[in-house]
Amino acid sequence: MESINKPASRKRDKTLVLFSYDWDAIEFDRLAPRWPQLKSGFDLFSFPSNARLAWFDIERFCTLAATRARLFGARGVVSNHEQFGALSAALLAEKAGWPGTPVEAVLACQHKLYAREVLERVAPEANVPYRRLDAEYGGDIPGGIAYPTFVKPVKAAFSVLAKNVRSHDDLHAHTRFGPWELWVIRHLVEPFERILRQRLPHAGTAHSLMLERPLRGGQYSLDGYFHDGQYHGIGIVDAIMYPGTDAFMRFDYPSRLPGPLRSKAEQVAVRFLKAVGFKHGLFNMEFIHDDETGEIKVIEFNPRMASQFSDLYARVDGIDLHEMALALGQGLDPAVLPVREPSAGCASSFVYRSFDPSAAIAMPGKRQLAAFHSLFGDALLFQFPKLPGQVQRDFKWLGSYRYGIMHLGGKDPHD
Incomplete structure (x- = not known):
């Protein structure tokens, strides 16, 4: 399929791609002839690759990755991996002097409790009542909690352990973990926690769960990027749930959300992201159009591309989010990239x-x-x-x- 606009074609500098699998593996491999890449990281969901979780140290990983980058001539880094990749890419970009999302901005987005605190300052109308659950993993549940409530980890990915709970007993049952589960949870969070203690200590520990007021309404995802501190919108995807659940059934693009609400969502995103120092990179903001108030209510910010949506944008708009990520990794504005005929x-x-x-x-x-x-x-x-x-x-x-x-x-x- 021919490009609608055709800037001069040339082979780019090599980019270090971290923690790439599923959509990312397919799309980045497709782009490799035009965008040379060096791969690093492991798959958290495949054995024996995920055995590396037992000894994973994010700072050591970044030091070794920087050494490989120098040896093989990489001059940029990207990752769409929520658990370790986005933070690793930010640390590595900082270490090497490459374009990247500031480390503190990644921490602020991924620490869901701290993100709520920032949102309360800059866009309180888009926030919901929230609190830390004052209990250790598997500990006794305190009294004084209003039910129903929505519980989720302060630092997690893929909606792990996020659930609407209707009673004290329901919350107690949901937060019971066996020894193996506790080991996995702690090893998933601890790499983030170490950097958090150094760079954003006032946010408080990420080894915790938090509670939020449940919301009802249509759910959406705003995708965009920052380049040289300037916001650029990409689009909004509609999230459809299985009836009676919080589980995603499908994602539709383009969105049916009315224009004024789209503009409001963008305004909220820009205010928050500028407040946390997000100046460069792709992002994704999940939000709800609240049935009760009619307001935009933020679910969370993700400091990376929503990889699952890349193919949707390619089909409808002819834009390539994975190529946009590689361009940003090299310091280029994705606006200069070719746009293909939509299919x-x-x-x-x-x-x-x-x-x-x-x-x-x-x-x-x-x-x-x-x-x-x-x-x-x-x-x-x-x-x-x-x-x-x-x-x-x-x-x-x-x-x-x-x-x-x-x-x-x-x-x-x-x-």
């Missing part, structure tokens, strides 16, 4: 889940996959088969088992 008027990311812990999920065989791809030649399909023990952990931490994701485009929502 669809709308696109969706369908998320397949099981809500029955005892259900046996059958993955499609070779014939089924061949038939699917013959009917939908440009579709994307990801499968996530897991062992029974892994499925049970998904139900504990996420409330469901996500076993597949499919992307399709069409002329319109009814196509």
